[in-house]
Structure formats: C-alpha cells, structure tokens
Amino acid sequence: MVEESKSSVPIRFDDEAWEALAATTNANRCFQCGTCTAACPLADSTPMRVRALIRRAQFGETDPLIWKCMTCAECNASCPRGVDIVGLVRHLRQEKWRTREVPKGLPTLLWGIYSDGNTFHLPPKDRAAWMKDVKVPGRGSTLLYVGCTASYDPRAQRTARSVAKLLNLAGVEFQVMGTDEVCCGEAARSVGNVGLYDDLQQRNSDAFRKRGVERVITISPHSFDALKVGQSKYGGPQVVHYTQALEELVDSGKVVGTVEKRTVTYHDPCYLGRHQGVFEPPRRLLELSGLTLVEMANNRAQSLCCGGGGGRMWMETDPLERPGSRRVSEAAGTGADLLATACPYCISVFESERGSEVIPVTDVAELVASGAKG
Amino acid sequence: MRIVVCMKVVPRPEEVKVNLETKTLDRAGARSVLNSADMNALETALAFRDAHGGTVAVLSMGPPQFEPYLRVALAVGADEAILLSDRAFGGADTLATSYTLATALPKIGGADLVVCGEESSDGGTSQVPPSIAEWLDASQATYVERIVAGKDGTTVLATRALEDGKETVELVLPAVISVVVGSNEPRFIDYDRWAFAQSAKVKVLDFAALGGDPQYLGLQGSPTRVAGLREVRKPGRRRELVTVTADEAAFRIKAEIERVGRVRS
Amino acid sequence: MIDVREGGIWVYAERRGDSFLPVSLELMGKAREIADRLGVELTALTVGRDGGAGAQLRRYGPDHVLELAHPLLTTYDAKAYATAISAELRRSKPSTLLLGATRNGQDLAGRLAIRMRTGLTAHVTALELDDRQNLIGWVPGFGGGIEAGVSCPVRRPQMVTVKPGVFPLPESGTPTGDVTKVVPELSEKDVGSRRISFEPKGSTVDLTRAGVIVVGGRGTGGDFTRIERLAHLLGGEVGATRVATDAGWVERDRMIGQTGVITHPELALVFGASGAVQFTVGIEGANTVIAVNRDPAAPIFDHADLGIVGDLGPVVDSLLRALAA
Ligand SMILES: Cc1cc2nc3c(=O)[nH]c(=O)nc-3n(C[C@H](O)[C@H](O)[C@H](O)COP(=O)(O)OP(=O)(O)OC[C@H]3O[C@@H](n4cnc5c(N)ncnc54)[C@H](O)[C@@H]3O)c2cc1C
Ligand code: SF4
Ligand code: SF4
Numbered sequence: 001m002v003e004e005s006k007s008s009v010p011i012r013f014d015d016e017a018w019e020a021l022a023a024t025t026n027a028n029r030c031f032q033c034g035t036c037t038a039a040c041p042l043a044d045s046t047p048m049r050v051r052a053l054i055r056r057a058q059f060g061e062t063d064p065l066i067w068k069c070m071t072c073a074e075c076n077a078s079c080p081r082g083v084d085i086v087g088l089v090r091h092l093r094q095e096k097w098r099t100r101e102v103p104k105g106l107p108t109l110l111w112g113i114y115s116d117g118n119t120f121h122l123p124p125k126d127r128a129a130w131m132k133d134v135k136v137p138g139r140g141s142t143l144l145y146v147g148c149t150a151s152y153d154p155r156a157q158r159t160a161r162s163v164a165k166l167l168n169l170a171g172v173e174f175q176v177m178g179t180d181e182v183c184c185g186e187a188a189r190s191v192g193n194v195g196l197y198d199d200l201q202q203r204n205s206d207a208f209r210k211r212g213v214e215r216v217i218t219i220s221p222h223s224f225d226a227l228k229v230g231q232s233k234y235g236g237p238q239v240v241h242y243t244q245a246l247e248e249l250v251d252s253g254k255v256v257g258t259v260e261k262r263t264v265t266y267h268d269p270c271y272l273g274r275h276q277g278v279f280e281p282p283r284r285l286l287e288l289s290g291l292t293l294v295e296m297a298n299n300r301a302q303s304l305c306c307g308g309g310g311g312r313m314w315m316e317t318d319p320l321e322r323p324g325s326r327r328v329s330e331a332a333g334t335g336a337d338l339l340a341t342a343c344p345y346c347i348s349v350f351e352s353e354r355g356s357e358v359i360p361v362t363d364v365a366e367l368v369a370s371g372a373k374g
Numbered sequence: 375m376r377i378v379v380c381m382k383v384v385p386r387p388e389e390v391k392v393n394l395e396t397k398t399l400d401r402a403g404a405r406s407v408l409n410s411a412d413m414n415a416l417e418t419a420l421a422f423r424d425a426h427g428g429t430v431a432v433l434s435m436g437p438p439q440f441e442p443y444l445r446v447a448l449a450v451g452a453d454e455a456i457l458l459s460d461r462a463f464g465g466a467d468t469l470a471t472s473y474t475l476a477t478a479l480p481k482i483g484g485a486d487l488v489v490c491g492e493e494s495s496d497g498g499t500s501q502v503p504p505s506i507a508e509w510l511d512a513s514q515a516t517y518v519e520r521i522v523a524g525k526d527g528t529t530v531l532a533t534r535a536l537e538d539g540k541e542t543v544e545l546v547l548p549a550v551i552s553v554v555v556g557s558n559e560p561r562f563i564d565y566d567r568w569a570f571a572q573s574a575k576v577k578v579l580d581f582a583a584l585g586g587d588p589q590y591l592g593l594q595g596s597p598t599r600v601a602g603l604r605e606v607r608k609p610g611r612r613r614e615l616v617t618v619t620a621d622e623a624a625f626r627i628k629a630e631i632e633r634v635g636r637v638r639s
Numbered sequence: 640m641i642d643v644r645e646g647g648i649w650v651y652a653e654r655r656g657d658s659f660l661p662v663s664l665e666l667m668g669k670a671r672e673i674a675d676r677l678g679v680e681l682t683a684l685t686v687g688r689d690g691g692a693g694a695q696l697r698r699y700g701p702d703h704v705l706e707l708a709h710p711l712l713t714t715y716d717a718k719a720y721a722t723a724i725s726a727e728l729r730r731s732k733p734s735t736l737l738l739g740a741t742r743n744g745q746d747l748a749g750r751l752a753i754r755m756r757t758g759l760t761a762h763v764t765a766l767e768l769d770d771r772q773n774l775i776g777w778v779p780g781f782g783g784g785i786e787a788g789v790s791c792p793v794r795r796p797q798m799v800t801v802k803p804g805v806f807p808l809p810e811s812g813t814p815t816g817d818v819t820k821v822v823p824e825l826s827e828k829d830v831g832s833r834r835i836s837f838e839p840k841g842s843t844v845d846l847t848r849a850g851v852i853v854v855g856g857r858g859t860g861g862d863f864t865r866i867e868r869l870a871h872l873l874g875g876e877v878g879a880t881r882v883a884t885d886a887g888w889v890e891r892d893r894m895i896g897q898t899g900v901i902t903h904p905e906l907a908l909v910f911g912a913s914g915a916v917q918f919t920v921g922i923e924g925a926n927t928v929i930a931v932n933r934d935p936a937a938p939i940f941d942h943a944d945l946g947i948v949g950d951l952g953p954v955v956d957s958l959l960r961a962l963a964a
Contacts, residue, residue, distance in 0.1 A: 508750045
C-alpha cells in the first residue's frame, strides 16, 4: 500500500459546522483579503492570524488562538466586507463550551457569576460596599448600574462614587440596586457562554421592570454594551454610559467646575468607542472641566486595545503578549500630565503594567468630580 | 457502572449568624450553595462516566427546598436526582446521616461507586464517606484526587492525597470514595440540558419509603450532641491598623503568628 | 448515665514505618493528663505488620501498649484496620478513643465509629471535660468563624479526632507500662483496598495547600531573599503579586490571585502589595491576613486582620530577628 502524502489528504468540509456558522454569523461574506490580520494587535506578539482563523472556521475547524482574542473589534473596523469577526469568535467559543474544551479557570468564573452574581467569587452581601459615605436618593426611574468591577474593586469603586457624587450634585433622582444587583453578563458573553448571558439578561430585565427603571446609566462600557444590546430584546430601558449622562448634565449647566490646568490624553475603551461609537462625550467632559486634551496617534476608532476585553481579565497573558504596556508608552509619549479613560478594565490593566510609574492613570468621572460644584 | 454522588446544600458561611445567648445557629435567610467539595465529587463522577460509560445519580438528604439545587446538578450532567426528605431525618449527625444515605442506596437502584466530597463547609467532619462505606460493608478511599477504572471492571484505582505524598490504592467495588476539594475544575451548567433539568422528576423518598431503623435516624438516632457554640472570630476581617516602630510591629506580628500557630492542620 | 471512669482511655498511635506521628504523641500527653484526672488507665494502640515498634510508646506514659500485628495490616486499609481494632474495643470496652485528625486517622475513625455504633467528634481543636465527665470536643465550622462543642453522652467509646499541633509534644521519659502483642483474626475478605504505589511529596510548588504564605509585592523592590527566609522560618511558602512575578522576582507558579492561584492558608503575611482586587481574591479564603504597607490608604488594609503602616524593610528585619530568637 502506498502511503498517502500529507498534501494529497482531501480537505474535508464540515457542513454542519458551516451551517451553524452561517446561521449565527456573517463569516460567509469573507473573501480572504487579510486586512483583518494586519489590524489585529495580536499579530505582532502571537501567531494569531485572523484571516486564517476565519478560513479554518469555514472548514469546521476552530483555531485554539480564539481564546487570546480580546474582542477589541479592531478587525471588524478594518474589514471591507463588514464581517463581524468578534461575533464569529464568540460563536466559536460557544461551540467549545459544548465540547468542554475551554481554558482552565473559565468554568470557575461562570460558577461564581451564576451563584454569587459577580465575577470575583465574592459574597453578594458585599456588593454595596462601594458606596461608603455616598448617599443615593433611591427614587426615580433612573438606575445607576454599577457592575461587578466598580462594586468590588477598590480602585473602580472610586469611579462609581465619583459618578454618584456628580449625579447628586446635579440633583438627579436615581436608584441603585445595592446587594440585589447581579452581573450584566458581558463576561459570560465574551467567553462564549450564551446560556448564562441570556439568563443574566433575563434576571436584569425582571429587576429593571420591578423597579420601574426607564433609564440605565452604567459605569463600565462592558455593562453598557451588554445591557444595551441584551435589553433591547425585552424592549427594556434606555441604556447609556456615564460619560453620556454626565455630558448632558455639564452641558445643561447642572454641574460646573474646573480642574487645575493640566493636559490629559484620553484612551478610548474598545466597548465604548469601536463597539458603541461613543467617542466625543468623554472628550467634551474633559475639556469642559478645563483640561487640555492631547490626542494619541491611535485615537477614536483607531484606538489600541488595552487587552482586558474578551474574557482576558480571567486568563493569564504572557507579559510579552500584553498590548497594555504599549498603550501606556504611547500615552506617555504625548507628554500629557495624565492618562484618562472610562473603563475599569482599562484602568486595572494600565495600573498593573506599572502605568502610573510613567503617567498617572485616572478615570474621566474622577477628574470631573474633583473639580465639580453643583 | 452506576455511580451515585452524595451532595449537600450548605449555607454560605458569611451569612450564618450565631445567637450567642441561645447558642443556636441562625441559618434563616442565609443563601445556600451546593457544597464546594461535592461539586468536585460530581465532576469526578461525570468524567468517569464519560470515559467508561454508566450513569450518574445525585443523592441528597434535606428539606424540599434543596430540590432546585439538585436540578442544577442535572443541568451540569447528572442523569437523575433523588432527595431524601422527612422531618424524621432532621438533626442528624454523621452516624444518622450516613445511615440514611446508605439505607437509601438499595432503594434507588444501588451503586457500584459512591462519590462524596471530602467534607462539607458547614459541618466539616469528613466522616460521612467512610461511615457510608461501613454501613454498606463496601471498600473506601478518602481524600481522592483522581480515579481510573481497574482492569476488569471490578475495581477502581484511586489516588489519595496524603500528608506525605500520593497513595494509589486498588479498590474492590462496590466502593465509596471522597474527593478532595479543588482537585478538579467542576464543569459549568450545560444550558442545552436546562429544559431537561427543569422538567425531570426528582425522586423524593420520605421515612415511609426509606423504611430504615428509627434508632439510627435523625436527631434521635444521633449519638453526638452539640453542647455549646462559640464565635471564635467575628465574620470578616478585623481590620486593625497600627503605625508603630519596626520592633513593635515585629512583636505584634509574632504574637499573631503564635495565636494562629496553635491551631495548625 | 455513662461514666467515663468505667473504662480506660485509648490512643490510636499512627505509624509511619517504625516511628509514630507527632500528633499521636501529642495525644498521649493529653490523654495521660485526662486519665490521671479521672483515675483510669491509658492504653496506646498501634497497628501494623509486626509488633516491636510499640515499645517506643512506653516513653510517653502509658499503662499499657497494645500492638495489633498481622500481614494483612502491612499497609493501611480502613476495612481491615477497623475490623482488627473493633474486636479489641469490644473486648476491653474503653470509654474513650482518641485519634489524630490526619487523613488516615479521619479515614479510619469514620468507619470505626459506625462499626462501634458510637459518636465521633472530628477535627477537634480544643478538648474539655463536662461536669458529667464527658469529653467535649470543640470543632471549627462554617469557615472557621464558629466553633461547636460536641459531646457523645450516651454511647461508648466516645471517639474524638484531634488536629495536629493542638497539644504540646510531651517529653519522652522513663518507659512505663507493659506491651502486649495480639494477632487479630483476619482474612482476605476483610480487606477493601490494596496500596499499589506511593509517590512521596515532591518539590513542586502547591500554594493551594500551604498553611502559611508570605507574599511579596512590588513594594519589596525585588528583594525576595528575606521573604524566603521568613517563609522558611514559618514553615510556609513564598507567594507574590503579578507585578512581582512579571518582573521575574519570583516564579510564575507563585502568583496569587484572579489569574494565579486561589489560596486558603491559616496565615498570609503580605508585604508591599497594594491590594488590587485581582490579587485579594486569591487570599480571601485565608484564615488570618497580616499586611505591611507604607501607604495608610492602601486597599490591602481592608483585607487584613492586622495592618502595619510602615516601610517593610525594617519590619521584615525585626521580624526575622524576633522569630530566630
Ligand atoms: C487581567 C489581569 C489579571 C491580573 N491578575 C492578577 C493576579 O492574579 N494576581 C495579582 O497579584 N495581580 C493581578 N493583576 C494585577 C493587579 O491588578 C495589580 O496590578 C497587582 O496585584 C499589583 O501588585 P502590587 O500590589 O505588588 O503592586 P502595586 O499595586 O504597585 O503596590 C505596591 C504597594 O507596595 C507599597 N510599598 C512600596 N514600597 C514599600 C515599602 N518600602 N514598604 C511598604 N510598602 C511599600 C505601596 O504603598 C503599594 O501599595 C492582574 C491584572 C490584570 C489586568
Ligand atoms: S477582536 Fe481584536 S484581538 Fe480579536 S481578532 Fe479582532 S483584532 Fe484581534
Ligand atoms: S478583513 Fe474581512 S474580508 Fe478580509 S479576511 Fe478579514 S474578515 Fe475576511
């Protein structure tokens, strides 16, 4: 018997996988130009090649590198055919939950979300600890949705307090869910577990309805994206990011104030910018507070990902593969006094990359709050 | 092979309050979870079934409110669920608990392998698994990290985590094992099984259906008594903050180390 | 009402080869004290392939040493051991049996208690006698915050397993008591398991099971030699924050936290870590946390039982001196 040479092995086309792919994504639009490969920030530091990943998916194969994806959507933004590559990555991850081939640690993350309602495995009864001395009116149809990170992470709690303080200064009536709040589901969606994501959307929808919520203000862009997309299915409330809500308040003169004269550069979080198209409100907030904005070369839709999205907060990344340090250097290179952003993941990442050693890292709400008067 | 996993629903430790005057535990209003080590037991059983075939049933003793938790185990992958529920079973210590669970086994189709968690987070005795083994006259291995099938289906090989190393024993079936907490990563709920898990019948056995010897059941059948309760540590961190000289800091830290050191496992 | 004084106190002395575990000797010391108070006899029980080793136990004050020796008892098996021991318990009717709460001790006790249809108090950290002279064993529960005092007033022998290190190791003294060797009746069908291999504990790092962890963060500035000395003195392991492992100061498998290891030590000593949530989730399960940081506002102090505000260098030096003294 003659041994078949490797190259003559026929390519098998997995019809079932292809149909599932075509039904939930638009990956069949891809004409393999490779623009996305070049746009992907992982191309420099890892073997990730987005075009090849899509090709393999068309043959029913899953590139193990899908787990490194940060769902930053730099590829989506670059694709001439409008392929939703982030959607494809989530779809491929979802299939891996079926076959139980997911990275270590992710089932534990989901168990924590399922039973504790948060991504940290921390007690639900501590969820309102972020409030400390902040008083909340507890009335009205506006809800401040805090999210897991700003509820439990002491760094991000400061952002939540700043936003609450600004809403109070402006005399906005709003409520918070306190210990009843549960995860928005973005972490579950990003690692591909649609079942848990749907469950959380349902739980949140029920809670919003019970509380008569008509408008949700989120701290995290990840909650913003997940709730905005997820709640639309339920005809749910209007969902906005805090930078949008605060911009209105500052514009209408309900909050005023200036911070000492300094220059600031602003990092667009992927989920606020590329995913939801909110580029200007954070910039206007900074400028209305009297700060001078200096842009990085890669700004707005071209912003570079910090590396914290796509579930990467729960998967260890080799220091050489982390895009965060590059972004910190870029920010420092502008010569600005401060690096401001509007996402708790971005802040964690920049801080852990020792960002503050080269340029102090802060949050837009905190900057605005530091100078604000009612 | 038929595998039965014994699972307990436990209150979250941070939500249990002690009433120091009445010396009773107040679990009312405390949220519950499936005991952590029992999740590792379930994973061990499911992985074994997936590799060698067979069925996995989950068995629990407790009030009817436990039923939704057993449905979670079904959604994770168990084939059936049984709840032993009767006021007569209440107040059981490890002797009565293990008797009740062991007595139920023949009534629910028996088991070649019973898999438990190493201990529960509330009682923490780790005595139930070896006790079940004794009631059944079965072989046993506790603190197991891994099991593999034996040669001809009459044994399993169990690797136990001991203080000084890892021991692998060959266990004659039927056997009872207890699984070390954290020895594997429990698979998450499979939402494709959700509808099945919600509609499946959870078999409930009461005292009449169990038909055990009342002298070993519930509070009355329990030889141990809780003579007292005391709070050794306030819930949460103490958060004592001091600014002192280095020598004094060292003194304080050393005192703390000695306090902890008295109770080392 | 059953009276403890009716029978003697037995201690199960657990063997490793030809020597005995420290916890068994600790129990001998405590049991001698109780036996004297009650005016009853103390018997040390040991099980193995051969007799002989039991003579060592005479140095810890027993009235009797009982050796159960049989080829089927060569390696530990709960079923065989319980069969051999229960026969002796039935014959001599001691009122009390104490065992060390080791893994095999726990494994045996659970089986033996049922064989004897008696009550067992496990993982005891303190032992008292009540006014009817029943033993009350205090056991931690619910994550260690609450202790329950458990007794067994109506059945004998009352059985208790005690955690290692609860009682002091007694001095070895002049030999006392007699040694009796018994060959129990056992057959193959009494054996439930057979040891087929044993792999001694290696040098692999396993922070998940460490009892003491000394953690260094960025504040150490990379000086982990003193952190290692401290861990060594305390019989613990070195842990680190991600900043410290990123910098290459410590191996990656010592990183604690969200994307590192989740630990549950009795004691965590944390030097120069700010207390980012990605780190603190990894020490949430520690029984006691002590933190040293020069920033009084560092969030780590919210996660510490004792917080020391100050430069970590001199504190570590003083502590090393204090512990070495
Ligand atoms: C995706 C992701 C995952 C992560 N996972 C983990 C993880 O698993 N584990 C982890 O640890 N981190 C993790 N991090 C990083 C985490 O967010 C923090 O950046 C990190 O824990 C901070 O480490 P540190 O406390 O050592 O450093 P810093 O935050 O810089 O704190 C150093 C502290 O030392 C104090 N100090 C300095 N000098 C002295 C002195 N001489 N004496 C006393 N005190 C001094 C300072 O006051 C400061 O509080 C993760 C981050 C991301 C983005
Ligand atoms: S979303 Fe970002 S990380 Fe993922 S493939 Fe696209 S460009 Fe690469
Ligand atoms: S950029 Fe779009 S069309 Fe081009 S290879 Fe990538 S997905 Fe396909």
